[in-house]
Amino acid sequence: MAQITAALVKELRETSGAGMMDCKKALNETDGDIQAAQDWLRQKGLASAAKKAGRVAAEGLVAVSTGENSAAVIEVNSETDFVAKNDQFQTYVKNTAGVAIEVADFDALKAAKYPGSEKSCEETLTELVGTIGENMNMRRMEKLSVSNGVVASYIHNATGEGLGKIGVLVALESTGDKDKLNGLGKQIAMHIAATNPLSLDRNSVNPEDVERERTVLIEQAKEAGKPEEIAIKMVEGRMRKFYEENCLLEQAFVIDPDTTVGKAAEALGKELGTDITVTGYVRFELGEGIEKKEDDFAAEVAAAAGA
Structure with missing residues (x-):
């Protein structure tokens, strides 16, 4: 049997777009024959991802996952909103968000094992591309943690539990009652979803x-x-x-425009008899920053009719 080297696996991965483990298996199945391995991947529906990888994926879902003292938010993109409503895609995004809370950063998330599988989260998505039939990609992840307090979350335009179009995390450092901190945190997260502040405070602009x-x-x-x-x-x-x-802490609070976000945190702190510090926030809006192709449907039909 031919020796399956890392270079051979890399070559097949680049030409097929399939996951590393799938490429290795294909080469083992075909005794190291690159062309035969490509055919094997196509037969298994795994090589089709390569053809779709160049297509713009600006739809999809944002998902949040919360733990004891931390929370994570991720964005996974698809080409169409139709796929964003697909049960398989939604399950993938939700499960991957659950993994995100257990890892340190985005690279670790891509490499982490997908729940119930020996494959990574990234490889599982590549496999899903072949199954569903359009380009999808893991775009980004952020995580917030506190020593004491809560990391509250909010999903806007929710399509399922923890899934939607805008995801927000806000970290409140405090020794106060966690239920009340979560209540304020969710209100601030809703505020952030609506106003999209430039920074936390003046020092962070x-x-x-x-x-x-x-x-x-x-x-x-x-x-x-x-x-x-x-x-x-x-x-x-x-x-x-x-x-x-x-600046978030200086903005008029959408819940009570007569006060600011910072003053609202101070007021609850006095009520609870402890300080509350808003230490950070993250806001992911689906597709922000992705250049979307604008299709002229009428021109497309006219061109087809002329042809």
């Missing part, structure tokens, strides 16, 4: 974003004919508004 905003405001004031020293004073007031609109 990207300095380049601050400088760009300040420069634009100064130029606007100069264009209005204001002297530079007056323009600079005007800009300071406008920058305060910028922070109030974009």
Whole structure:
């Protein structure tokens, strides 16, 4: 029997798009013959993933999973919303989110064993591509943890338990009552889903974003004919508004617009007799940042009719 080297497995994986373990099995089954191994993979429905890998996958699902003192959010993409409603796809996303809470980062998640299988989460998705018939990919994962307190979660436009279009995590560090912390955490997570803040607080705003905003405001004031020293004073007031609109802790709380998110946390802290610190948040919106192809259906039909 031919020796199945790592280089041979790598070559087959690159040409077929199938998972590493599937490629190794195919080569074993075909005595190391690359062409025969490709045919074997096609017969098993595993090589079709390669042909689909170039197609834009901007639909799919965001999923959250929570544990004792941590939570994770993932995004898994598909080409169509139809597949996002597929039971097999939903089960995969939910199970993978459950794995995410047990691992350190995204690379570890891709390599981790899928529940009930010897294959990794990434290999299982490749196999699912061949089964369902369209491109899918694991796009990203984030995880938040606290020493004391809770990591609350919220799913917007839910299509199932823990599955939807927008997923939010928010970490509250505190020794207070966890039920009440979870209640506030979920409200803040809903707020984050609605407002999509730029950062947690002023200190965490990207300095380049601050400088760009300040420069634009100064130029606007100069264009209005204001002297530079007056323009600079005007800009300071406008920058305060910028922070109030974009920093989570300074934003007007959507649950109670008369207070801010930060003040709401302080108020509950006083009620519970302990400090509450919002230490971080994550917001995943399905497909954000993916360039989607806009199809002109009428032109497509006209072209087909002309042909």
